[in-house]
Amino acid sequence: MKAEILGIADRVGSLEADKDANLFISKGDPLEAKSQVTRVVIAGRDVGPDNKHLALYQKCIARQ
DSSP states (O other): OHHHHHTOTTTSSSOOTTSOOEEEEEESOTTSTTOEEEEEEETTEEOOSOOHHHHHHHHHHHHO
């Protein structure tokens, strides 16, 4: 494994308790642009799928 070669296998490389992980959950194929990302977890913290582009889109939709 790459994590073992780099000497960081104690922190990354598999999904286990007390290890760093980034994860996202989407509806549909994550490689398709139409798929909706429903959850985002970075370094064990739920940050949500919201971003600047989504906020601008919602602002424009609210004006209509």
